[in-house]
Structure formats: structure tokens, C-alpha cells
Amino acid sequence: MVSRYCLRLAKALVLLVLPTVAPAEEAPRFVLPVACELGRDCFIQNYVDADPTSSSRDHQCGTLSYDGHNGTDFRLPTMAAQRAGVEVLAAAAGKVLRRREGVADESVRGNGGASVKGVECGNAVLIEHADGWQTQYCHMARGSLRVEVGDQVEAGQPIGRIGLSGLTEYPHLHFIVRHRGEIADPFAFEASPNACGGGRKLWEPALLPLLEYRPRSVLNAGFAAASVSMAALEAGDTEQKPGIGAPALVAYVRGIGLKAGDLQTLVLTGPAGQELAKHEAQKLERNQAQSLVFAGVRKPAAGWDRGTYRARYRVLRDGNVVLERDFDIDLK
Structure with missing residues (x-):
């Protein structure tokens, strides 16, 4: 009969030779990066382009994107709404890595894209999160930024206001998510190529009804x-x-x-x-x-x-x- 001591020793030896499996990285859960009510005070105009060719499609294989679009556009209905002030919020806790301020709030409809060459993102903030995640906030209003490089921010903390700076024709926040330097779609993270509606959503679960896909x-x-x-x-x-x-x-x-x-x-x-x-x-x-x-x-x-x-x-x-x-x- 094998003693209990021998059984415990055998189990210990097995554990020593088993490979160590690193825990899977937890993807962040983002809060809404704009202080407005979707479908009433603000709207999603464009999603990340999920098509790797010169064509374009959104994560639902719909038309709400354009070639090379790398973020989600949260649009205000009028410039009057922009002037009234709509805050941009940190989507998750992190550290401010970079910021840019001083770009004028002017539509490029009249001046053309050449007028903002090199500052296409306009007034912007880049926040670094845990496990290689970053979020970037573009086209904010000049003079509205409320954070400095090195600041620690909490999820939902105001960092500026929606503006019209950089390469844009209408007031909106261009919200970009990256993971280890690669663009990540917060509506379809790790979706299979050519999938329609696949992948993981990176939003707080309570937001999902508000973020329901609306083709029109x-x-x-x-x-x-x-x-x-x-x-x-x-x-x-x-x-x-x-x-x-x-x-x-x-x-x-x-x-x-x-x-x-x-x-x-x-x-x-x-x-x-x-x-x-x-x-x-x-x-x-x-x-x-x-x-x-x-x-x-x-x-x-x-x-x-x-x-x-x-x-x-x-x-x-x-x-x-x-x-x-x-x-x-x-x-x-």
C-alpha cells in the first residue's frame, strides 16, 4: 500500500514539472468617452474600418466607415451644441502620455486638409492603460484640455470638450483604441476576418443597450x-x-x-x-x-x-x- 506521504510527494513532483500557464490578459471595460446621450444629444457617425482592402465596412459589414478609418466618431448634431460644451471623458483609468493644444476649431470644408497637415488629430490626448492598451481622443476644442502629461486619470474623468480642430468637417470626438500598438475596435475586438458582428465588445456591460448598432x-x-x-x-x-x-x-x-x-x-x-x-x-x-x-x-x-x-x-x-x-x- 502506498503511504499518504508518498502520494503527497508524487503530486508535488507532478506540479514541479507541469508548465506554468500565464493568466490571460484582461481586456479593459471602457466607459462612454463623451458626456452626452447617444441617439439624442450625440450619434455614432463612423466606426473602425474592418476591411483591409481599399474598400470599407464597419464591424457589422455595414456602411458606417470609410477606407482607413481607425476609430469611432461620436458626433454632435450642431455647432450650437458644440459651443454649449460637451465634455470628453477618459474611457478608462490610466496615465496621460501625450497631449496637444492650440489647434484652431475650424472646419476643413473650406480650407482643405492641407491646412491641418501634421495636426490631423487636432487638440488631443493620449492615455496609457495597463497591459499595453492606449486610448486617443482627437478634435477637442482649443483651450478645453484639462489634463497634463503625467497626470493619472480615472474612468469617466473629464479631460476636455468636443471641438472642431484638426481634419474634420463637423464637431465630433474621434476615439481611437490601440493594443500593443495595433488598432483595436472596441465594438469587435479580435473579430475574425470578414466576420459580421463578431469579436468582443470592450464597453462596460451597462452601456451595451445604448451602443446598439444603428445602421441609420x-x-x-x-x-x-x-x-x-x-x-x-x-x-x-x-x-x-x-x-x-x-x-x-x-x-x-x-x-x-x-x-x-x-x-x-x-x-x-x-x-x-x-x-x-x-x-x-x-x-x-x-x-x-x-x-x-x-x-x-x-x-x-x-x-x-x-x-x-x-x-x-x-x-x-x-x-x-x-x-x-x-x-x-x-x-x-
Whole structure:
């Protein structure tokens, strides 16, 4: 019979010769890097480009990316929202490795990309985290940075504000994640090549419902007293609601992420439910990052009927509604 001492000795010898297995590295769990409500105050315009060729696709094999895009774009709906101030937050605890300040908040739509050569990221912060992880925050507002190189930051700590600095045409945060120097998609980390919806999400679990993938979104919707331009909408000049004396009533919608083949309709109705105006756009011939439609009517000779005016916006694809927004205004 083998003694208990011999059994214990044998087990100890086995443990000595077994290879040591290093524990797997824990991927970080990021908090939202912007202090806004997704789908209402801010929107995801673009994701990391998951296509290694000259084409592009997002992690769901959708159109919300472009060739070589290496981060996630959290967009504000207007420059008025940017001027009001939306904080950029550290996505995880870490140490500030680098920062840049002093780049002007100017859209490159007029000046072109050459005007920001070498400072494409604009006012920016780079944070180092444990186990080879880094996060980078681009296009922040000039004069808004609240951290210095060497600072230790906590998850959710404000580090600046969303701006329009660097290579950008609209106010947004370009959020980049790297692991050991390689770009990592926080929506699809370690996804298999050509996978649609694969990989691991690196966000705090409570955020996942808010971060649900939306192939199309309504960026702006409202009413104006005159025709609406993309420039006025971007500036936030349409945010003042028309009153009972308005010379016209115009419903407008700006959609983002629209696809080739989408059909947009916008119908304006009066207090009695009567149709006042309708706009039915041509089917889109190509994917569009953003699209503006509006429908309006001039003030009747007898003036506006008092009551609630309603607008219904729909995007149809193959006869099915894929995006819808109802909104109204009271004229008293």
C-alpha cells in the first residue's frame, strides 16, 4: 500500500514539472468617452474600418466607415451644441502620455486638409492603460484640455470638450483604441476576418443597450420659418421654433447613414389632420453620410389655424420602413 506521504510527494513532483500557464490578459471595460446621450444629444457617425482592402465596412459589414478609418466618431448634431460644451471623458483609468493644444476649431470644408497637415488629430490626448492598451481622443476644442502629461486619470474623468480642430468637417470626438500598438475596435475586438458582428465588445456591460448598432439615424429634426440649408442646420441656426406669425412652416430632417436604394418621405399635416405638404425624394443612388429633406407651406391669407402641426419622416427600403421619426409643434 502506498503511504499518504508518498502520494503527497508524487503530486508535488507532478506540479514541479507541469508548465506554468500565464493568466490571460484582461481586456479593459471602457466607459462612454463623451458626456452626452447617444441617439439624442450625440450619434455614432463612423466606426473602425474592418476591411483591409481599399474598400470599407464597419464591424457589422455595414456602411458606417470609410477606407482607413481607425476609430469611432461620436458626433454632435450642431455647432450650437458644440459651443454649449460637451465634455470628453477618459474611457478608462490610466496615465496621460501625450497631449496637444492650440489647434484652431475650424472646419476643413473650406480650407482643405492641407491646412491641418501634421495636426490631423487636432487638440488631443493620449492615455496609457495597463497591459499595453492606449486610448486617443482627437478634435477637442482649443483651450478645453484639462489634463497634463503625467497626470493619472480615472474612468469617466473629464479631460476636455468636443471641438472642431484638426481634419474634420463637423464637431465630433474621434476615439481611437490601440493594443500593443495595433488598432483595436472596441465594438469587435479580435473579430475574425470578414466576420459580421463578431469579436468582443470592450464597453462596460451597462452601456451595451445604448451602443446598439444603428445602421441609420435621424441627426436633426424640427421646424423652421423658412427654407433650410445644410449650413444653417450645421450651425444650429434653425433651433429657434417658429411662432403663430411665421411667414412659413417648414419641417426638416437630416438623416445619417442612409444607403443606396433608400427612399425618404416627409409629410406635414395641420391641426385637423389635413395634409399640408409632402416631399418624396428620389431613391438614393449611392450611400450618403448625411441627407437633408424638408417639406413646407406658406402662411395662409387668413393666418395659421391654432393647434398642433405634425410631421412624419420615413425611410423605406424595398417597401419596408427602416427609419421613422414623428415630431410636432404647437402654434398658439
